[in-house]
Amino acid sequence: xxETTTTRLTKVRVLKDVPCDDTYTDVRYFEDTxxxxxxxxxxxxxxxxxxxxQRVNDQVAPYRELLTLRIPAVADDVYDCNYIxxxxxxxxxxxxxxxxxxxxxxxxxxxxxxxxxxxFQTYMCDFEVHPCMVVxxxxxxxxxxxxxxCVPEPIMVPRYTIDTSSVDHYLQGGTTPINxxxxxxxxxxxxTVAIIEASGFPLINKGxxxxxxxxxxxxxxxxxxxxxxxxxxxxxxxxxxxxxxxxCDIFMTPSPPTPGTQNANQTNHSTGINVENTTFTPAxxxxxxxxxxxxxxxxxxVECVSDSGEAINxxxxxxxxxTLQGSxxxxxxxxxxMKFIPAYxxxxxxxxxxxxxxxxxxxHCTWMGQxxxxxxxxxxxxxxxxxxxSGANLVTQxxxxxxxxxxxATMSDARRFGDFKSETSGDAGSLFSDTASNIYNTLFDSxxxxxxxxxxxxxxxxxxxxxxxFARKCPTKEWxxxxxxxxxxxxxxxxxxxxxxxxxRPKWNYVQLQKPCITxxxxxxxxxxxxxxxxxxxxxxxxxxxxxxxxxxDNG
Numbered sequence: 001x002x003e004t005t006t007t008r009l010t011k012v013r014v015l016k017d018v019p020c021d022d023t024y025t026d027v028r029y030f031e032d033t034x035x036x037x038x039x040x041x042x043x044x045x046x047x048x049x050x051x052x053x054q055r056v057n058d059q060v061a062p063y064r065e066l067l068t069l070r071i072p073a074v075a076d077d078v079y080d081c082n083y084i085x086x087x088x089x090x091x092x093x094x095x096x097x098x099x100x101x102x103x104x105x106x107x108x109x110x111x112x113x114x115x116x117x118x119x120f121q122t123y124m125c126d127f128e129v130h131p132c133m134v135v136x137x138x139x140x141x142x143x144x145x146x147x148x149x150c151v152p153e154p155i156m157v158p159r160y161t162i163d164t165s166s167v168d169h170y171l172q173g174g175t176t177p178i179n180x181x182x183x184x185x186x187x188x189x190x191x192t193v194a195i196i197e198a199s200g201f202p203l204i205n206k207g208x209x210x211x212x213x214x215x216x217x218x219x220x221x222x223x224x225x226x227x228x229x230x231x232x233x234x235x236x237x238x239x240x241x242x243x244x245x246x247x248c249d250i251f252m253t254p255s256p257p258t259p260g261t262q263n264a265n266q267t268n269h270s271t272g273i274n275v276e277n278t279t280f281t282p283a284x285x286x287x288x289x290x291x292x293x294x295x296x297x298x299x300x301x302v303e304c305v306s307d308s309g310e311a312i313n314x315x316x317x318x319x320x321x322x323t324l325q326g327s328x329x330x331x332x333x334x335x336x337x338m339k340f341i342p343a344y345x346x347x348x349x350x351x352x353x354x355x356x357x358x359x360x361x362x363x364h365c366t367w368m369g370q371x372x373x374x375x376x377x378x379x380x381x382x383x384x385x386x387x388x389x390s391g392a393n394l395v396t397q398x399x400x401x402x403x404x405x406x407x408x409a410t411m412s413d414a415r416r417f418g419d420f421k422s423e424t425s426g427d428a429g430s431l432f433s434d435t436a437s438n439i440y441n442t443l444f445d446s447x448x449x450x451x452x453x454x455x456x457x458x459x460x461x462x463x464x465x466x467x468x469x470f471a472r473k474c475p476t477k478e479w480x481x482x483x484x485x486x487x488x489x490x491x492x493x494x495x496x497x498x499x500x501x502x503x504x505r506p507k508w509n510y511v512q513l514q515k516p517c518i519t520x521x522x523x524x525x526x527x528x529x530x531x532x533x534x535x536x537x538x539x540x541x542x543x544x545x546x547x548x549x550x551x552x553x554d555n556g
Contacts, residue, residue, distance in 0.1 A: 006103065007091045008085065008090075009049075009050060009090055009234070010051040010053055010054055010086055010088050011048070011086060011087045011089060011211070012048040012051040012053060012054070012069065012071065012084060012085075012086045013040070013041065013044045013046070013047055013048075013084060013085045013086070014044070014045055014047075014048075014071065014078060014083075014084050014113075015040060015043040015044055015045060015048035015081060015082070015084060015085065015203055016043055016044075016045040016080055016081045016082065016083075017043055017080075017082070017489075018043045018082055018083035019546040019547060020083060020097075020099070020118060020121065021098050021099065022116060023418055024120055024188065024241065024310065024375065024532075024533035024538055025536075025537075025538065025539060026508075026538075026539045026541060026546055026547060027121075027457075027533070027539070027540055027541065028121075028125075028544070029502065029503075029509075029540035029541060029542055029544055030098075030125065030167070030539050031126065033095070033124075033125050036095075036121065036124060036125070037085075037095055037485070038392065039120075039243065039544060040083075040085055041460075042095065043083065044546075045078070045081055045118060046073060046078070046081070048070065048071055048072075048490060050055050051069065051086070051345075052073070053069070053088050053091075053095070054067075054069060054088060054294060058317075063209075063313075066178055067098075067114065067115050067116065067117075068086065068112055068114055068115070069086075069112070069113045069115060070106070070110055070111070070112050070113075071110075071111055071113065072109055072110060073109075073110075073111050074105070074108050074109070074111060074452050075103050075104065075105035075106075075111040075113075075370075078100075079103055079104045079112050079476070080357070081100055082099065082100050083097070083099060083100060083105070084097075084100060084113065084115055084116075085097050085098070086098075086099050089308070092452075095122075095176075096117065096119040096122050096257055096357075097117070097119050097121035097122050097538060098116055098118055099115060099116045099118055100113055100114070100115055100121075101114040101115055101116050103113040104163070106130075107488070108199065117518045117525035117526070119522070119523075119529040119530055120524070120530060120533065121526075122339065122526070122530070123168065123520065123521075123522045123526055125519030125521045126521045126522055127518050127519065127521075127522050127527070127530060128518065128519055128520055129500055129513075129516065129517070129518050129534070130499075130515050130517040130518065130519065131497060131498055131499045131500075131503065131517065132497065132500070132513050132514070132515060132516055132517040133495070133496070133497050133514040133515060134491070134494045134495070134496055134500050134502075134511070134512070134513060134514075135495060135503075135512040135513060135537075136490060136491050136492065136493055136494060136510060136511070136512040136537065137342045137491045137492070137494055137500060137503075137509065137511050137512070138491035138492070138501060138504065138505050138508075138509045138510055138511075138555075139297050139491070139492060139501070140504035140505070140536045141505070141506075142555040143292075144292050145292055146275075146292045146293065146295045146317075146322070147274040147276075147292075147295065147296050147316070147317035148292070148494075149293055149296075149489050149492045150293075150317050150459070151492065151493040151494060152295050153488070153492070153493050154292070155258055155299075155483060155486065156209065157299060157367065157475045157479060157483075158370055158475075158479065159475065159476055159479065160474065160475060161282040161283055161284075161473070161474065161475070161476050162282065162283070162380075162472075162474075162475065163280045163281055163282060163300075163471065163472040163474050164281045164283070164440070165277075165280075165281040166272075166273045166274070166277070166280070166281075166369075166471065166472035166521050167273075167403070167470065167471045167472075168271035168272055168273055168466065168469075168470040168471075169467065169468070169469050169470070170269055170271075170325075170328065170340070170466065170467045170468045170469075170470075171254075171465070171466050171467035171468075172252030172254035172330070172338065172466045172467050173255065173466050174462070178356075179223075179254070180223070180224040180253075181221050181222065181223060181224065181251060181252065181253050181254070181255060181256040182221070182223075182224050182227035182251075182252050182365070183221040183232065183250070183251055183252075183253065183256060183257060183334075184201075184219070184220040184223060184247060184250050185215070185217040185218070185219060185223075185232065185247070185248050185249035185250070185251070185334060186217055186218050186220060186230060186246050186248065186536040187216075187217050187218070187246050187248055188246065189243065189246065189412055190412050191241050192238060192241070192243050192246055195234070195237045195241075195243075195298040195382050196218065196220065196234075196236060198309065199220060199230060199233065199234045199237075200221050200233070201220040201221060201230055202221070202222055202223075202232055203219070203220070203221040203256050204218065204219075204221075205219045205221070205257065205259040206218050206259075208259040208260055208261065209261060209262060209264065210258060210259055210261060210331075210332065210333040211258060211261045211263065211264050211330070211331040211333060212262055212263050212264065212331070213331065213333045214259065215257075215333060215334065215462045217248055218259045219256075219257050219259070220234070220295075221256040221257065224252065228442070230232050231250065231254055232368070234269070234365060235247070235387050237302070239487060247367065249332055249334060249364060249365055250364065250365040250366075250367050251335075251365060252361075252363040253303060253332055253335075253336035253361060253363070253459075254336060254460070254466045255272065255330075255332050255336070256332065257332045257333050262442065264330055264331045264339075265315055265329065265330040265331075266327055266329050266330075267327070267328050267330070268325065268326075268328075269325060269326060269327070269340070269448070270298055270324075270325035270468045271321060271323070271324040271325060271327050272322065272323065273324045273470055273471075274301060274308070274322060274323050275295065275296060275300070275302065275316035275322055275324065275472065276316075276317050276322040277337065278292070278295065280472075280474045280475050280477075280480065282445060282474060282476050282480075283476075284476050284477045285477045286477075287404075287477045287480050287481065287483055289480060290484055290488070290552045290553040290554075291484055291487035291488065291492075293487060293489075293492055294480060294483060294484060295318045296315070296316055297315040297316060297317065298388075299474070299475060299480075299483060300472060300473065300474050301314060301315055301316060301472075301473055302314040302319070302324055302470060302471070302472050302473070303471050303472075303473050304340070304342075304357050304468060304469070304471070304472075305357075305468065305469045305531070306312045306340075306358060306467075306468055307359055307361045307457065307460045307465040307467060307468070307469075308358070308359050308360045308361070308457050309457075309468055310319055310358055311355055311357075312355045312356070312357055312360075312418075313473075314342060314344060314355070315534050316472075318342055318344055318345050319342070319346075319347065320343040320344060320345075320346065321343065324343075325342070325343050326340055326341050326342035326343050326344070326468060327340070327341050328340050328409065329341070329467075335360065335400075336361035336362075337359065337360045338358070338359045338468070339357070339358050339359075340356060340357040340358075340359075340432070340468050340533065341355055341356045342354065342355070348510060351442075353382045357415050357468055359467055359468060360457070361457055361461060362440050362457065363457070363458060363461050368376075376515070400522065411428040421492040430556065436483065453483075466472075468471070473546055484553075485499070485551070485552055487556050488549070488553075488554065489510065489539070490510050490537070491509070491510040500513060503540075504538055505542070505555050505556050506542070506543075506555060506556045507543050507548075507554065507555045508539050508540060508541045508542060508543075508555060509539070509542070509543060509546075510537065510538070510539045510540075511534060511537070511538055511540060512534070512536070512537035512538075513534045513535060514532040514535070514536070516531045517534075518530060518534070520530055
């Protein structure tokens, strides 16, 4: 069909350096067509008022090439252009936006441009996004508060370090002997009471409940600095009247046993670790996070360690009140123990369900008494009796060989002294076997007695590590910056069915939707492209400087 002056009224603008492409990863977002037109006209390089009618789809007449435009210009003046916009007057006032796919030289006065419709910009104000499953998006700055979003992220923290500004210790006693107590447990009798009362121990307590644990012995307690003198004096005095065996235990604790107490002592302890503090101080430098999700697990957590080997990790978002605190229960008897129960998961006190931390101290000391001598004698007799049994074994072998036997017998056979007697003759054999059997049954079946048990945690106790340690853990400064930048560019994982947040951030909003629900007066091909962009994830820019990012905090 021949063209007329009526059909050549299309306005065409050829644009340069337009920050748009058909991947739709970054799109300039507009809420009205006036501001949209003004933005694109700022990139115009060539203007044509009387171009031929431009089509927006590829279903055209056979004699017309697919989505092409001819302009009266040499191709060299258009090679640096990447975008066009056109308006088909007098048939309508809608502006269409398109990407330049190819620039073809036809003649010095004619250039052919192949283009592709920019569905997003062309129908920006013609579609509406409805509530649907939001995979990722930016929160508004006012809504980005600590622990508002704890949905798991596809990010792994490769290395944790200690926030040196958020560390606390809860210790009993100290590293000096004056803060360590030694206690002698003794069962008194009529001969020892006077010696005990005159022993000089600052604390002498009789049998009683000690934090709900009954003890029937007397506890004589003194600071470790004077324990050597007092205990040696006590043992010497008791040994002089043959009563050293009244001592049944000597142990060390960070504090002396507390008599007359029905339950464990309870104290409240605040670590001062504020898990909502946005400033971290790792070893490689201080850093203030901008995206508050970095305050939650797994990007941050509180590590709690006991000096007896236990450890728990607490998620900041589950700590009551934003500052780690809790109750410490203490038991001091012949063993010393503490339990820290944090205010966690909405619980303020013990219920047996929330995580807790235990410190146990079991330091029992060596002392010399008559039982030590008895144990030495018993072990000496055992050694001799083993040799005696070996001799009996030899005699048995000889006797059995003499009567035609094999001459082989086991130690268990030798210890059956009744059998041994039948293989020997005379009263001497009978006396020997009965005596050896009695000694064996008396001593070999007696339980061993040890008085040099060190217990657990001796090294930690010796250097003053007697309690709990708390520290907020975080990524290194380098990795906090990287994760902060990731959240700046891609928002947070949401995984919630809601109205997507398309605006609200100063410079851009990232939005990713699952099965987007979008309606509007948009051709099917265009709607498919728009939905696909939202499904992949699109960054909607509210400023003209698309792609300008100046580091963490640049987007509010």
